[in-house]
Amino acid sequence: MSIGHTLLGLLESGPRHGYDLKRAFDEKFGHDRPLHYGQVYSTMSRLLKNGLVEVDGIESGGGPERKRYAITDAGITDVEQWLATPEKPEPYLQSTLYTKIVLALLTHRDAADILDTQRAEHLRSMRILTDRKRRGDLADQLICDHALFHLEADLRWLELAAARLDKLKAAVHT
Amino acid sequence: MNAPGGSLLVAEGLRKAYGPTMALDGAEFSIHPGEVVAVMGPSGSGKSTLLHCLAGIVTPDSGSIMYDGQDLATMSDAQRSRLRRSDFGFVFQFGQLVPELTCVENVALPLRLNGAPRKQAERTALEWMQRLEVDDLGRKRPGEVSGGQGQRVAVARSLVTDPRVLFADEPTGALDSLNGERVMELLTEAARSANAAVVLVTHEARVAAYSDREIVVRDGKSRDMERVI
Ligand SMILES: Nc1ncnc2c1ncn2[C@@H]1O[C@H](COP(=O)(O)OP(=O)(O)O)[C@@H](O)[C@H]1O
Ligand SMILES: [Mg+2]
Numbered sequence: 585m586s587i588g589h590t591l592l593g594l595l596e597s598g599p600r601h602g603y604d605l606k607r608a609f610d611e612k613f614g615h616d617r618p619l620h621y622g623q624v625y626s627t628m629s630r631l632l633k634n635g636l637v638e639v640d641g642i643e644s645g646g647g648p649e650r651k652r653y654a655i656t657d658a659g660i661t662d663v664e665q666w667l668a669t670p671e672k673p674e675p676y677l678q679s680t681l682y683t684k685i686v687l688a689l690l691t692h693r694d695a696a697d698i699l700d701t702q703r704a705e706h707l708r709s710m711r712i713l714t715d716r717k718r719r720g721d722l723a724d725q726l727i728c729d730h731a732l733f734h735l736e737a738d739l740r741w742l743e744l745a746a747a748r749l750d751k752l753k754a755a756v757h758t
Numbered sequence: 759m760n761a762p763g764g765s766l767l768v769a770e771g772l773r774k775a776y777g778p779t780m781a782l783d784g785a786e787f788s789i790h791p792g793e794v795v796a797v798m799g800p801s802g803s804g805k806s807t808l809l810h811c812l813a814g815i816v817t818p819d820s821g822s823i824m825y826d827g828q829d830l831a832t833m834s835d836a837q838r839s840r841l842r843r844s845d846f847g848f849v850f851q852f853g854q855l856v857p858e859l860t861c862v863e864n865v866a867l868p869l870r871l872n873g874a875p876r877k878q879a880e881r882t883a884l885e886w887m888q889r890l891e892v893d894d895l896g897r898k899r900p901g902e903v904s905g906g907q908g909q910r911v912a913v914a915r916s917l918v919t920d921p922r923v924l925f926a927d928e929p930t931g932a933l934d935s936l937n938g939e940r941v942m943e944l945l946t947e948a949a950r951s952a953n954a955a956v957v958l959v960t961h962e963a964r965v966a967a968y969s970d971r972e973i974v975v976r977d978g979k980s981r982d983m984e985r986v987i
Contacts, residue, residue, distance in 0.1 A: 697986070700981065700986045701986050703974070703983070703986075704972075706963070707972055707983070710966075710967035711967050735963070736962075736963045736964050
């Protein structure tokens with residue numbers, strides 16, 4: 585998962601301090617893996633260097649986590665692009681997608697569209713695998729089947745998530 | 759004359775209510791000659807209703823359906839059923855074979871109904887059964903063959919009249935993975951070699967992966983997934 589894009593997405597609703605960003609990240613996405621301050625600091629300095637955020641103010645007497653960051657227009661475009669680009673289909677990508685959907689809902693973007701884009705990308709991969717399976721030998725068939733069943737499971741998850749978007753939206757905004 | 763863009767079958771703004779239920783609520787569809795299009799979506803979303811409208815089995819409350827330049831709404835019932843017999847083929851999930859007839863008689867039935875002599879009809883039927891790899895079941899009755907074999911016989915029957923559009927509604931819905939896969943391989947191969955377009959209704963992604971492209975139906979509305987990315 586892209587920590588940089590996630591932190592950027594969290595900044596879209598308004599400027600935040602480093603420690604506030606970490607807390608928001610841990611609360612929403614860091615269930616089993618909270619961020620270290622070092623990760624926040626290195627990520628934010630990279631985003632600063634790339635002009636995706638700017639420093640909006642510094643609390644007195646503080647270290648890097650005391651800086652207040654604001655997203656720039658270039659940062660918003662960057663989040664926009666990341667959300668709109670489907671993930672390369674591979675098993676277990678749900679946590680990235682989950683993050684994208686939550687961020688889309690938080691920033692009032694079309695989360696259903698993100699799910700549909702991913703759905704189309706998955707089916708595209710499944711077509712290629714099905715075609716390869718058709719031409720291949722038994723080993724090809726088994727390898728492709730393994731991938732196909734995993735992609736199918738992802739796709740079911742995408743459909744379930746699409747059906748539950750309204751509920752998730754309500755939960756995300758509380 | 760074909761519809762704009764070379765489509766063989768085009769539907770726009772389809773609505774169909776069953777009492778308070780909006781089965782279709784502005785659905786669209788189009789398919790080119792020889793193309794395989796999957797119609798996906800959750801159960802109850804309107805997939806079968808869409809297929810029935812496209813095939814002229816159900817009349818929509820509003821919207822238009824053009825087949826090969828003809829408006830289905832302006833045709834009489836008799837014209838529509840003639841069109842179904844001459845240009846369309848059908849495969850459903852269950853129970854389509856006549857239990858009293860042998861498999862080869864089942865496959866030959868559409869030709870017989872169109873007036874073909876028995877011998878000639880059964881010869882053509884056997885050719886199709888060969889393509890579907892069930893020609894050895896000719897003398898058996900549907901009750902004596904497995905689910906996967908029965909479904910392949912049904913596919914042979916749906917293609918025996920050389921239809922331009924094959925309508926398949928959950929054709930593998932009652933089969934296990936392996937048999938479902940074999941039916942899909944043979945169905946798409948046979949349809950492609952006959953240049954028949956296929957409207958493939960399925961809620962299973964692995965079945966839809968045999969198509970050229972997909973549309974998704976949700977709450978009676980369709981979404982063309984080619985336009986998503
Ligand atoms: N003949 C009918 N009479 C009453 N309701 C119907 C009829 N056919 C379909 N419906 C309703 O219309 C909706 C769509 O059904 P259908 O097209 O069969 O969906 P799907 O094939 O996607 O499962 C469902 O709510 C279903 O109950
Ligand atoms: Mg149905």
